[in-house]
Amino acid sequence: MKYRKIIYIVVSVCIVFAIVCGVVLYQMSHFAETRVAFLDVGQGDAILISRGSQQILIDGGRDSTILLEQLGRQMPFWDRNIDIVIATHPDSDHIDGLIGVFKNYSVDQFWHTNAPKDTSIYRTLRDQAKNEIGIEDVIAYSGLSAVIDSNTKLDVVYPFTSDVSDTGDINDASIVTLLHIGDEIFYFGGDLTSDIEGKLPVSDDITVLKASHHGSKSSTDNTFLQKTLPRDVVISVGENNRYGHPHKEVIENILSVDAQIFRTDKNGTIVYKCAEEKCRVDFE
Numbered sequence: 001m002k003y004r005k006i007i008y009i010v011v012s013v014c015i016v017f018a019i020v021c022g023v024v025l026y027q028m029s030h031f032a033e034t035r036v037a038f039l040d041v042g043q044g045d046a047i048l049i050s051r052g053s054q055q056i057l058i059d060g061g062r063d064s065t066i067l068l069e070q071l072g073r074q075m076p077f078w079d080r081n082i083d084i085v086i087a088t089h090p091d092s093d094h095i096d097g098l099i100g101v102f103k104n105y106s107v108d109q110f111w112h113t114n115a116p117k118d119t120s121i122y123r124t125l126r127d128q129a130k131n132e133i134g135i136e137d138v139i140a141y142s143g144l145s146a147v148i149d150s151n152t153k154l155d156v157v158y159p160f161t162s163d164v165s166d167t168g169d170i171n172d173a174s175i176v177t178l179l180h181i182g183d184e185i186f187y188f189g190g191d192l193t194s195d196i197e198g199k200l201p202v203s204d205d206i207t208v209l210k211a212s213h214h215g216s217k218s219s220t221d222n223t224f225l226q227k228t229l230p231r232d233v234v235i236s237v238g239e240n241n242r243y244g245h246p247h248k249e250v251i252e253n254i255l256s257v258d259a260q261i262f263r264t265d266k267n268g269t270i271v272y273k274c275a276e277e278k279c280r281v282d283f284e
C-alpha cells in the first residue's frame, strides 16, 4: 500500500515535470525567430513584434480584455515586460486596449506624439508614462529607432517633426514605422491617409504592408501601392464592422499590384515567423 502511494507520487511528479518541460520548450522555440503578429482585436489595430524576451507593441485595439488574451497567446507566460508600447495616434480603436497593458505588464518606453486629442484614456496613458518610475516617455518622430538585434530594427519615418499639434486630421498624425528584418521590410502606418502616404520615404520593396485605416478608401491608393509594391497586404479589421471596411476599391487596388491579402476578420491573428531573414505566414 505504502509502495503504491510512492509510485503514484513519483508518476504524478514526472507528468507535471514533462508538461512544464513541454510548455517551456514550445515557448523557447519562439526565441529563435522574429515574430510579427497582427492580433485579431476586432475593429482596430494591435501588432506585436517579438524576438526572444523583447517585445514591441504597436497599438492595442479598443478592448483591454481582448488584447490581454491575445498577448497571453503570443508571449511566454513568464514574461511580464514589454520593451516599447507605441500609440500611433489617440483614436480609441488604437489606444483604449493599452490601459490593460499598463496595468498588467511593466513597460520600458511609451512612444506617442503630441497629437491634439483629449480623451480620458489618452490622458491616463500619458500621465502613467510621465509619472510612473521606470517608464520612459518618448515623443516619436522621424529618426527614432529601436534596435532589436544586429539584423532587426524598427525605424520611425513619420511624423517628420516632433510637433503635430496643428494636424487637422488626427489620422495624419499617425506614427509610421518600418521594421527591417534582414532584407524583409514591414510597413505600419496607423490610420494615415493617402495625402501623407504619398510623401513618405519608402522604397518599392515592401514585404508586408499593413493597409492604413483598416482598408478605408482614404488610404492605400494606387499611387502608394505602385510606390511600395508590397508582396502581402494585411488588413486589420472587425467582422461586419459598421464602417464597411475594407472598401472594395482598396481591395481592387491591392489586387492590381498582385499582392496577397490577409485580413484579421477572415484569417484571425496573422503571424509572420521570420528566421534566417525569411518570413513565412501563419494563422492562429
Ligand SMILES: [Zn+2]
Residues within 6 Å of the ligand: 044, 045, 091, 093, 094, 191, 213, 214
Ligand atoms: Zn483606426
